[in-house]
Amino acid sequence: MMGSDKMADIYDRNKNAVFRMAFSYCKNKADAEDIMQDVFIKLFTGGAEFESEDKERSWLLKVTVNKCRDMFRSLRYRYSLTSIPLDEACLTYETPEESEVYHAVMSLPTKYRIVIHLYYYEDYSVKEISSITGTKESAVQTQLYRARKKLKDILGKELLT
Amino acid sequence: MNMNDYKKVTDRLEPDERCRKEVLDMSKRENRIKQNTNEFEEKVSGVEVRRGNGALRFVGIAAAFALIAGGIGTTGVLLHKNSRNVSQLTEAGEEETVTEELTEEVTEEATESEAGEDYDYEAIAIENTDGYLERTNILVYGDVEYDANDTITFYTYDSSDAEWSEKYGGERTFCKVTDERFNSCQDIYDYYKELIADTIEFEGYSEPLIMASDYKDGVTLDGAGVVSYLGGDASGFENGSKVDLYIPDPEDDSTVDYTAHGINGGVYIDYNGELYLRPHDDWVEHYTSEPVIVENSEDRIVVSRYIDYNMQNEQYGTQKLFTLVLQNGEWKIQSIGTGMQPEYLSSIAIQCYLEDRAEYNDINIDCGDIMAPLEMLEYDEENKTSRVHAVLHDVNGVDAIDVTADIDLNSVKVTSADITRLNEYDGTLKRPSVIWAEEHPDGKE
Numbered sequence: 001m002m003g004s005d006k007m008a009d010i011y012d013r014n015k016n017a018v019f020r021m022a023f024s025y026c027k028n029k030a031d032a033e034d035i036m037q038d039v040f041i042k043l044f045t046g047g048a049e050f051e052s053e054d055k056e057r058s059w060l061l062k063v064t065v066n067k068c069r070d071m072f073r074s075l076r077y078r079y080s081l082t083s084i085p086l087d088e089a090c091l092t093y094e095t096p097e098e099s100e101v102y103h104a105v106m107s108l109p110t111k112y113r114i115v116i117h118l119y120y121y122e123d124y125s126v127k128e129i130s131s132i133t134g135t136k137e138s139a140v141q142t143q144l145y146r147a148r149k150k151l152k153d154i155l156g157k158e159l160l161t
Numbered sequence: 162m163n164m165n166d167y168k169k170v171t172d173r174l175e176p177d178e179r180c181r182k183e184v185l186d187m188s189k190r191e192n193r194i195k196q197n198t199n200e201f202e203e204k205v206s207g208v209e210v211r212r213g214n215g216a217l218r219f220v221g222i223a224a225a226f227a228l229i230a231g232g233i234g235t236t237g238v239l240l241h242k243n244s245r246n247v248s249q250l251t252e253a254g255e256e257e258t259v260t261e262e263l264t265e266e267v268t269e270e271a272t273e274s275e276a277g278e279d280y281d282y283e284a285i286a287i288e289n290t291d292g293y294l295e296r297t298n299i300l301v302y303g304d305v306e307y308d309a310n311d312t313i314t315f316y317t318y319d320s321s322d323a324e325w326s327e328k329y330g331g332e333r334t335f336c337k338v339t340d341e342r343f344n345s346c347q348d349i350y351d352y353y354k355e356l357i358a359d360t361i362e363f364e365g366y367s368e369p370l371i372m373a374s375d376y377k378d379g380v381t382l383d384g385a386g387v388v389s390y391l392g393g394d395a396s397g398f399e400n401g402s403k404v405d406l407y408i409p410d411p412e413d414d415s416t417v418d419y420t421a422h423g424i425n426g427g428v429y430i431d432y433n434g435e436l437y438l439r440p441h442d443d444w445v446e447h448y449t450s451e452p453v454i455v456e457n458s459e460d461r462i463v464v465s466r467y468i469d470y471n472m473q474n475e476q477y478g479t480q481k482l483f484t485l486v487l488q489n490g491e492w493k494i495q496s497i498g499t500g501m502q503p504e505y506l507s508s509i510a511i512q513c514y515l516e517d518r519a520e521y522n523d524i525n526i527d528c529g530d531i532m533a534p535l536e537m538l539e540y541d542e543e544n545k546t547s548r549v550h551a552v553l554h555d556v557n558g559v560d561a562i563d564v565t566a567d568i569d570l571n572s573v574k575v576t577s578a579d580i581t582r583l584n585e586y587d588g589t590l591k592r593p594s595v596i597w598a599e600e601h602p603d604g605k606e
Contacts, residue, residue: 020171036180040188102167
């Protein structure tokens with residue numbers, strides 16, 4: 001059974017990555033925090049062990065994506081009428097460009113947002129994203145291509161990386 | 162303009178610090194219960210452990226988080242009740258508990274205002290909090306007059322999910338609203354907004370939100386979208402018809418037929434120019450105290466008032482802190498925070514206290530099982546302490562212990578406890594939990 005210190009270390013090491021992944025999916029802080037907590041509790045009570053911190057993080061992000069999908073499949077989302085807007089209250093922009101780009105990314109359909117976040121923010125390869133999202137590599141490539149194209153349409157120009 | 166702009170904004174996003182404590186506390190607690198249960202299952206044969214479905218588990222955990230740190234209530238949802246009989250020793254060491262009458266009430270002292278000559282703060286506090294509750298009960302619980310004989314009915318289903326259709330779909334009957342104040346969903350939202358400030362704030366959020374003018378983009382002070390309650394114009398569906406809720410792509414909002422979902426889950430819908438209501442049970446929220454002004458200045462008042470929305474007939478319930486602001490010469494509600502929850506926090510404290518003591522492993526300590534019989538003997542709001550009494554059951558539902566406890570509500574800990582066993586401890590009755598025993602419903606993780 002995992003000790004308190006180890007749990008705290010793992011939490012502190014990964015909380016932001018898990019929360020930001022969940023926020024990218026849910027677009028609101030409350031749900032992202034709920035999912036983040038659920039993910040860590042699953043790890044801490046399930047007894048999973050990892051050979052490296054990289055494996056630990058990719059497992060956490062994989063579970064996060066699955067939890068997000070579960071939430072969107074759940075009765076609360078499927079059969080309530082709550083259309084979740086972007087939770088602006090917890091976001092800060094220092095330049096108009098930051099706001100413009102962030103809103104453009106968050107306006108993408110969920111599946112595109114996820115690959116954009118994992119590819120550009122978490123620096124995962126297509127192969128790793130395929131493993132995390134459970135999507136074929138070719139599909140990830142296609143989603144990345146379409147996401148970039150949509151961003152270009154929204155912003156009126158190609159985004160530099 | 163490049164992807165670094167996305168990264169920079171994302172880099173500033175962080176979860177609240179309280180999450181850390183909640184995650185670590187709950188994990189430790191789950192592990193302790195898990196350890197107990199593993200031992201229990203090794204020792205006791207023939208115990209059937211129920212495995213709940215994924216959706217229930219999620220709902221349980223989410224609800225627990227929504228309540229407070231710890232979320233121990235999750236375990237109770239899935240607790241297995243051992244069916245074997247045990248002998249009950251009702252005479253064993255039973256003690257009489259002296260119950261002190263509750264003498265302290267949340268009393269209000271006349272609040273001297275620095276600019277008090279202009280406003281009657283007490284009257285403002287009453288008007289706004291009473292008005293808010295009335296409007297919430299109308300919006301959320303459909304507390305309006307209606308004609309039960311003038312109805313329209315639809316039958317909801319999901320063409321892609323027979324199980325859901327069987328369990329949760331089916332008849333949705335709406336009654337015509339006869340309350341002359343309301344002729345449309347927009348009217349309901351406009352009425353709700355009357356006492357709400359143009360910009361509203363949520364707990365834990367740094368920036369205020371602008372109150373939407375249209376119910377379709379609406380928000381409420383509890384943070385939920387009002388479209389959940391207001392389904393909009395369903396005239397496109399024939400009365401008596403079947404309504405398919407199928408969502409081709411759950412990850413793409415554009416594939417959702419919001420009108421169909423309005424029929425399925427909404428409290429109100431518009432239909433051929435009339436307003437209809439799907440009646441609930443007689444279920445409305447109510448206050449358990451009068452308003453108390455805790456802060457006031459020329460343009461801001463904070464009002465405390467306790468509300469019972471758990472529908473458990475609590476003596477206090479949950480303290481709500483209404484922040485009222487002056488807007489164009491009128492006082493409006495800008496935010497509603499949550500303060501003390503004397504019964505709930507006392508229950509959590511007792512739960513943790515009992516959980517750590519092996520001699521009470523047979524006691525049902527689900528939060529709801531403690532809250533239901535809980536009597537609040539004393540509650541000191543200023544010092545945040547309580548004295549409570551409850552008779553708790555063992556896992557067979559038999560009266561097992563009589564508890565009187567003093568609680569520090571700040572730290573959510575029992576400071577002293579007088580516990581009398583009403584039956585003999587049966588070591589075979591350790592409470593099990595099954596949360597960790599579950600597998601992901603899709604077998605993914």
